[in-house]
Amino acid sequence: MDTDQLIAHSRARFDHESARRLLNEKYIAKMLFAHAGGMWRAGPELLTLLHACPEQDVVLLDLYNTPIQVNTLDLQLLAHSRWQEQMNAWLVEFEQVSKQR
Amino acid sequence: MTTGALIFAFNNSEIDYLAMAAWSAARIRRHLNIPVAVVTDSTECVDAFDKVIHAVPEGSGTRHFTDFGTNVSWHNANRTTAYELTPWDQTLVLDADYVVASMQLAYTLQAQQDFLCHRLAYDITGLQTFDDLNYFGRNCMPMHWATVMMFRRSTTAELIFKSMQMVRENWKHYCNLYGNPRSTYRNDHALSIALNIVNGHVLHQPDIAWSLASLTPEHELVQTDADQFRINYQTAQSQRKWIELKGQDFHAMGKRTLMDIVAHA
Numbered sequence A: 001m002d003t004d005q006l007i008a009h010s011r012a013r014f015d016h017e018s019a020r021r022l023l024n025e026k027y028i029a030k031m032l033f034a035h036a037g038g039m040w041r042a043g044p045e046l047l048t049l050l051h052a053c054p055e056q057d058v059v060l061l062d063l064y065n066t067p068i069q070v071n072t073l074d075l076q077l078l079a080h081s082r083w084q085e086q087m088n089a090w091l092v093e094f095e096q097v098s099k100q101r
Numbered sequence B: 001m002t003t004g005a006l007i008f009a010f011n012n013s014e015i016d017y018l019a020m021a022a023w024s025a026a027r028i029r030r031h032l033n034i035p036v037a038v039v040t041d042s043t044e045c046v047d048a049f050d051k052v053i054h055a056v057p058e059g060s061g062t063r064h065f066t067d068f069g070t071n072v073s074w075h076n077a078n079r080t081t082a083y084e085l086t087p088w089d090q091t092l093v094l095d096a097d098y099v100v101a102s103m104q105l106a107y108t109l110q111a112q113q114d115f116l117c118h119r120l121a122y123d124i125t126g127l128q129t130f131d132d133l134n135y136f137g138r139n140c141m142p143m144h145w146a147t148v149m150m151f152r153r154s155t156t157a158e159l160i161f162k163s164m165q166m167v168r169e170n171w172k173h174y175c176n177l178y179g180n181p182r183s184t185y186r187n188d189h190a191l192s193i194a195l196n197i198v199n200g201h202v203l204h205q206p207d208i209a210w211s212l213a214s215l216t217p218e219h220e221l222v223q224t225d226a227d228q229f230r231i232n233y234q235t236a237q238s239q240r241k242w243i244e245l246k247g248q249d250f251h252a253m254g255k256r257t258l259m260d261i262v263a264h265a
Helices: A001-010 A018-030 A045-050 A072-099 B015-032 B075-084 B106-110 B154-170 B171-177 B185-196 B255-263
Strands: A030-037 A038-041 A057-061 A067-071 B003-009 B036-040 B051-054 B061-067 B070-075 B090-094 B117-118 B119-123 B144-153 B213-214 B220-225 B229-234 B240-246 B250-252
Touching: A001 A045, A001 A057, A018 B213, A030 A072, A030 B106, A030 B119, A038 A045, A038 A072, A038 B154, A045 A072, A057 A072, A067 A072, B003 B015, B003 B075, B003 B185, B015 B036, B015 B090, B015 B106, B015 B255, B036 B075, B075 B090, B075 B144, B075 B154, B090 B106, B106 B144, B117 B154, B144 B154, B144 B185, B144 B213, B154 B185, B171 B185, B220 B255, B250 B255
Parallel strands: B003 B036, B003 B090, B036 B051, B119 B213, B213 B250
Antiparallel strands: A030 A038, A057 A067, B061 B070, B090 B144, B117 B144, B220 B229, B229 B240
């Protein structure tokens, strides 16, 4: 066994700052989902917009600025479940990262 | 409509791109559930792919690979023929050194766009800003990355690849036009210029809705589980640090450590 390599390995410190930044990039990407021929990003902005629409059928601009006719209830359900699912996964990984030496 | 991945793999004296592509093909099938075609001049490892397209390597230039510490001859110019060569109606072109560790790219296949690629890349370790890679030339033109490209059979996609070919054939002219000091051909620059031409010289074009995670060659990459990788690196103050990537795709710009992983797979 290479002792120098072993010592170097044990002295390496986990980079919490970079790991948190990486998690942010990873989970921002995981918020994407496709619906009704459009691409959407689950999150407070989309959910607030959907809450603000009293009509069931509206036309919204997707991530690529394409107007898409959507059922607000369907999109809201999908966006909310995706957002919560990914936020929970983010929290689990964030806590694991915080415990790293 | 058929959907599949396409990887270009032309080996050189130092790097076994075909072995990398074969390793990547298994990961693409597992995560994205799509068939994989390879464009190569080799007859080895062909069982690893759903389709094998034989082609003569083009654009043999030399490039310095910091992780090998030497100049290596490099065949990168075939990328412009992806539109002609692909057997699929919807194609995901991936670099052989792009590591698929999640189903994230499935979202590019669901997007109703004719062509998508990454506009921005970032350094996984956070040590570099990547400003010199995300922009190019005297006028700091935005650079689009040819590492991952999704395209559908369409007039737009065909024009983009034809324009890339035109840029490649007139490389010196376009280098002068864009104030690009780089004398050797680079796919990312040709793609960026082609997108600029096809989209009518506007800076806003549809792109992949997240940034490309990239690992530069000077860092060490170790696989700790099927979709888990540890990255060992040193800061400018020579502090040894590490981070872990779990279920996250990334571009392994350093071929040497990726080759070690592939060899032990």
